[in-house]
Amino acid sequence: MQYGDKRRINGLEMPWHPLQIVTWFLYPMIIIHYFWFLMPLLWPNIADIIVVTVIFGLATIIAFISAYEVCHIDPIDPLILSKDNNTGDDRINCYLCKVHVHSSSKHCRFCNKCVYRFDHHCKWLNTCVGGNNYRYFLGILMSVGTQVSISFLLSIAYLVEIYSYPNKYNYRIDNPHLLGLSEDGVKGVLIVSIIVLSPLIALLYQLIGFHIVLVSKGLTTYDFIVEQQRLQREKNNIQRQTIAKSSQNMTPQKVNQNELELTKIQSAAETV
Ligand SMILES: [Zn+2]
Numbered sequence: 610m611q612y613g614d615k616r617r618i619n620g621l622e623m624p625w626h627p628l629q630i631v632t633w634f635l636y637p638m639i640i641i642h643y644f645w646f647l648m649p650l651l652w653p654n655i656a657d658i659i660v661v662t663v664i665f666g667l668a669t670i671i672a673f674i675s676a677y678e679v680c681h682i683d684p685i686d687p688l689i690l691s692k693d694n695n696t697g698d699d700r701i702n703c704y705l706c707k708v709h710v711h712s713s714s715k716h717c718r719f720c721n722k723c724v725y726r727f728d729h730h731c732k733w734l735n736t737c738v739g740g741n742n743y744r745y746f747l748g749i750l751m752s753v754g755t756q757v758s759i760s761f762l763l764s765i766a767y768l769v770e771i772y773s774y775p776n777k778y779n780y781r782i783d784n785p786h787l788l789g790l791s792e793d794g795v796k797g798v799l800i801v802s803i804i805v806l807s808p809l810i811a812l813l814y815q816l817i818g819f820h821i822v823l824v825s826k827g828l829t830t831y832d833f834i835v836e837q838q839r840l841q842r843e844k845n846n847i848q849r850q851t852i853a854k855s856s857q858n859m860t861p862q863k864v865n866q867n868e869l870e871l872t873k874i875q876s877a878a879e880t881v
């Protein structure tokens with residue numbers, strides 16, 4: 610979704626992206642799920658309730674602050690705002706912004722502006738992630754990762770307990786705070802929780818691991834993608850040269866097959 614010539618300031622600005630609305634709808638579900646369902650199951654061990662809920666609660670607060678900051682901060686290259694149009698080795702010209710910006714900046718076609726130390730445009734938050742708000746983006750990943758880990762581990766632990774220690778489990782579901790869920794109801798919600806949380810936790814862990822590697826190497830997501838594309842192009846060139854060499858001294862039929870291979874490689878290169 611592009612927004613014409615208008616420059617977006619931040620992720621809270623209209624028009625909202627459909628995926629952003631999905632995020633706003635789904636994220637509270639993780640909180641409701643814990644406080645409505647998982648926390649009461651910790652009953653009657655008050656110490657467990659306090660420890661787990663304090664960690665979950667802190668992660669929730671960090672997630673809200675990080676989400677607000679990442680969406681509220683304008684990640685624009687400050688040189689656009691300062692109208693400092695000096696040239697230099699660390700500057701590049703953006704013909705769309707009509708100004709010289711930092712060489713690490715990239716023009717985002719969704720936000721219609723150059724973003725300082727551009728990482729990526731996040732449709733789930735409807736804003737760019739760059740040098741100005743990247744640490745808050747990491748804050749979201751870490752805090753939501755903590756929340757989902759707690760929910761996932763508790764769900765697994767309860768389900769194991771149901772089949773291993775049914776007496777202890779019965780003790781738990783006697784809890785009046787469980788809103789009258791039956792034994793089968795609790796089992797059903799636990800199974801659905803694990804099914805829903807499994808892909809979410811896999812995605813979050815993959816993202817956290819990816820960004821830890823990026824930070825350790827001083828790269829952005831954009832740098833990583835550009836490097837991957839460069840390596841792919843090099844690989845395609847080597848394949849082309851190899852096929853072109855082997856085409857010499859071949860029968861016309863084999864040459865036609867190799868030409869077909871070359872066309873496939875060229876198409877693949879154009880799409881990366
Ligand atoms: Zn620009």
Ligand SMILES: [Zn+2]
Nearest residue numbers: 717720730737
């Ligand atoms: Zn953007």
